[in-house]
Amino acid sequence: MSVRRLAEDAVQPAEFRFSRDNASWAKATIKKYPKGRQQSAVIPLLMRAQEQDGWVTRAAIEHVADMLKMPYIRALEVATFYTQFQLKPVGTKAHVQVCGTTPCMLRGSEDLIRICREKINAEPFETNDAGTLSWEEVECQGACVNAPMVMIFKDAYEDLTAEQLADIIDRFEAGEGDSVTPGPQNGRHLSAPAGGLTTLTEEDAPAPASVAKAAPAAPGEPGEGTQPAAMEEPEEKDDLKMLSGVGSKIETLLHSIGIYKFEQIAGWKEEERAWVDGFLKFKGRIEREEWVKQADALARGGVEEYVRVFGKKPR
Numbered sequence: 001m002s003v004r005r006l007a008e009d010a011v012q013p014a015e016f017r018f019s020r021d022n023a024s025w026a027k028a029t030i031k032k033y034p035k036g037r038q039q040s041a042v043i044p045l046l047m048r049a050q051e052q053d054g055w056v057t058r059a060a061i062e063h064v065a066d067m068l069k070m071p072y073i074r075a076l077e078v079a080t081f082y083t084q085f086q087l088k089p090v091g092t093k094a095h096v097q098v099c100g101t102t103p104c105m106l107r108g109s110e111d112l113i114r115i116c117r118e119k120i121n122a123e124p125f126e127t128n129d130a131g132t133l134s135w136e137e138v139e140c141q142g143a144c145v146n147a148p149m150v151m152i153f154k155d156a157y158e159d160l161t162a163e164q165l166a167d168i169i170d171r172f173e174a175g176e177g178d179s180v181t182p183g184p185q186n187g188r189h190l191s192a193p194a195g196g197l198t199t200l201t202e203e204d205a206p207a208p209a210s211v212a213k214a215a216p217a218a219p220g221e222p223g224e225g226t227q228p229a230a231m232e233e234p235e236e237k238d239d240l241k242m243l244s245g246v247g248s249k250i251e252t253l254l255h256s257i258g259i260y261k262f263e264q265i266a267g268w269k270e271e272e273r274a275w276v277d278g279f280l281k282f283k284g285r286i287e288r289e290e291w292v293k294q295a296d297a298l299a300r301g302g303v304e305e306y307v308r309v310f311g312k313k314p315r
């Protein structure tokens, strides 16, 4: 059990404020709880504060406590108990959480930690010289069947070798972390057997009616949805890399299907998002990263509007 304390005063900002968009999200979130139970919103609010500023500051904890009308000590207890809250500044481009619990350790997590020490900092929770990268060892992340694995922000990278982690860290440092597809890095589908199927291998075997009915295509599988309308390559293309999840590779893929403008993406309906998600093998990332909302803001008012809506600059 680690001792978790707030960062020293020297790095604590004097005040915290939610961006306008986050403030209205927080209000709506608090309203979801039954009367008298609003303090239960402390975890989502602290998490949103962390997403906004990169870590949980003392000022943020006190601000959230004030919003929920709870004593500071209660909010402080939550922030210091749960290890998903970062109590001091972490890398601005990536904070690598390496699972070191038994299944991951047996499958090579010590090599992953060695890479973090070599490439980032010898000590956990310390950033590299540029302040862009940091790492820590965490307990089981619930992906043991794909061990060893790391989390970077909300994404898991699994079935990792030391060399692959080194490459992933380099890509995040280069600002191209979004070009790495989360999930297994050894080519297998989710947690399917690494050596291929050993059962249910006969394609012609009829599935029981109940099973066939209950097994629609998983979201994001290729073939699902409708391909969005393409446009001729314009003279002036939008910089699609401003959307989170889009690096140069993904941008090239989007161009290959005739997507060049934010306004195109802003207009995608559910079936079009599903098709592109499958095409990019994104496993739901288009929804998670709110591409439509991001593209809509950028199409309507550029970076200024994006900052107004999301409380931060686009990539």
Ligand code: FES
Pocket (backbone or CB within 6 Å): 099, 100, 101, 102, 103, 104, 105, 139, 140, 141, 142, 143, 144, 145, 147, 148, 149
């Ligand atoms: S032991 Fe690493 S994810 Fe469970």
